[in-house]
Amino acid sequence: MxxxxxxxxxxxxxxxxxxxxxxxxxxxxxxYDDRGDQLFQQIMALPEYYLTNAEYNIIDQYKGELKSLFENQNGFDLIELGAGDGKKTKVLLEELVQNNVDFTYKPIDISQHAIDELTNSLTTLLPDLDVQGEQGTYFKVLEKIATYNKRPKVIIVLGSNIGNLSHKEAIDFLNQIQHSMSSEDLLFMGFDQKKNPxxxxxxxxxxxxxxxxxxxxxxxxxxxxxxxxxxxxxxxxxxxxxxxxxxxxxxxxxxxxxxxxxxxxxxxxxxxxxxxxxxxxxxKYDDLIVEWLANESGLEINQIFEDNNKLFKDYLFKKK
Ligand SMILES: C[S@@+](CC[C@H](N)C(=O)[O-])C[C@H]1O[C@@H](n2cnc3c(N)ncnc32)[C@H](O)[C@@H]1O
Known part of the structure; x- marks a missing residue:
């Protein structure tokens, strides 16, 4: 089949x-199919949908620091789960490429259309970047990732994708990520914060x-x-x-x-x-909930990044 x-x-x-x-x-x-991807891009451009701008602000502001945290003398794989159109990731990718960091970008998404569009746009934007996109669901792909521990890994999950999971499913997800990580690997993940309802x-x-x-x-x-x-x-x-x-x-x-x-x-x-x-x-989350989720999944928070308007946070995790 x-x-x-x-x-x-x-x-x-x-x-x-x-x-x-x-x-x-x-x-x-x-x-998420061709039409669903396009509609989500329209959502990201809505004034009400603050999540994208907030996380964009974090990545743009801290891209230099993230570069230093992610780069590794042996090179590394940057694996993005649920990459979508990679709007925010491109800011980070540009920073890494401009500084000649040795890495391969592996975006993964359930939508083949999203992977094709992202790969094509990167061919023009960053022709020297090694992109290895793959269609698949988080859980299926993570089973595979666990088997290729060749280079250090940085796994990123942006847009508060984790928020589409119940706490129990989120713990399963984080646990599976943790099992695919070695002690030097990193997980960088966005969590939308509780705020004015x-x-x-x-x-x-x-x-x-x-x-x-x-x-x-x-x-x-x-x-x-x-x-x-x-x-x-x-x-x-x-x-x-x-x-x-x-x-x-x-x-x-x-x-x-x-x-x-x-x-x-x-x-x-x-x-x-x-x-x-x-x-x-x-x-929606706060630091206590994220700490609890990390603890339940064998991860620990290393650093927290917040946007200027205090709406959204990205957390950097390591294996405990
Ligand atoms: C809310 S969008 C966010 C996209 C991107 N991370 C961002 O921050 O702009 C969620 C993305 O995850 C993908 N996705 C949703 N569920 C998934 C799953 N179970 N496995 C893999 N990809 C998934 C969707 O196709 C979509 O591109």
Whole structure:
């Protein structure tokens, strides 16, 4: 079975499980195809979506220090999990290339389109950079990374991607990263911070409706790839941030009772009016939670970097 076929089977199994569960769910990782990637780029440009500018500010401000922390006399592999369009990473890559640092950049993303676009854009921007992109999910790729301990590694995960995981899943994720690391390897990871709840609520429920289209892309994909007949416009985006748990949750909400047929899976699904499909969590953190997650995963925090507006933090971890 090819990698694409096994990915498609996994996706189909997820849809079968998620839409027959009560309450219904679908994972946001399946939002990202060509259209999903483009919609996420539009989200990053929204004034409400502060995360990108905040982390850009951190990387731009500390790129010299990060270069010194990452570079290694034996060279190193810079592995990025969930790289997306690499907008912020490019600032760091430019700094490393301009200073003749010996490294290979290995971006990994579930979206083949994201990997292709990023690799192509880097060919023009940094023609001397060695880029080895790969399509895959975090967990699958980490199993492989653990087996190639040839050069020192710096693993980076930007954009608070970890926030799409529950705390339990985040510990599994961090644990798996930790197992793939040797004592000199580093992990540099972004964690969006708890803040005014309204700022967070607005970041995931913009006025122009781009986030709604992004969330609805899951249903577009099911129509396109599994021959489903969702009336996509009758599902509305709903966002709810709970400041106590620090969890922002995204839903698709059926605004009318309907039956949907997913022909490829031979599956008929009924939706009651106002029934939900839970699609995404975006967890928010503070230092205590990150310390707890690190501790549970055999990691320790070495350094913390914060943006000028105190909205976002990147943490540098080592193996304990
Ligand atoms: C919120 S975007 C952030 C992109 C980038 N890290 C940034 O900071 O701009 C999340 C990215 O992770 C990818 N992604 C989501 N879930 C993934 C998974 N389980 N495995 C690999 N990539 C994943 C998506 O395709 C998307 O490009």
């Amino acid at each position: 090819t990698k694409t076929e096994s990915f498609q089977l996994e996706f189909e199994q997820h849809v079968q499980d998620g839409l027959t569960a009560f309450p219904k769910f679908l994972s946001s990782k399946y939002i 309204l700022t967070i609520q607005n970041a995931y429920a913009d006025k122009t409706g781009v986030t709604q289209e992004f969330n609805r892309n899951l249903l577009h994909r099911l129509n396109k790839e599994m021959n489903a007949d969702f009336d996509v416009n009758s599902f509305e985006h709903w966002e709810a941030y709970d400041p106590e748990s620090g969890t922002a949750k995204s839903y698709l909400l059926a605004t009318q009772e309907c039956d949907v047929h997913i022909k490829k899976l031979d599956l008929k699904i009924h939706f009651n009016k106002w029934e939900t499909i839970h699609t995404e969590i975006s967890q």
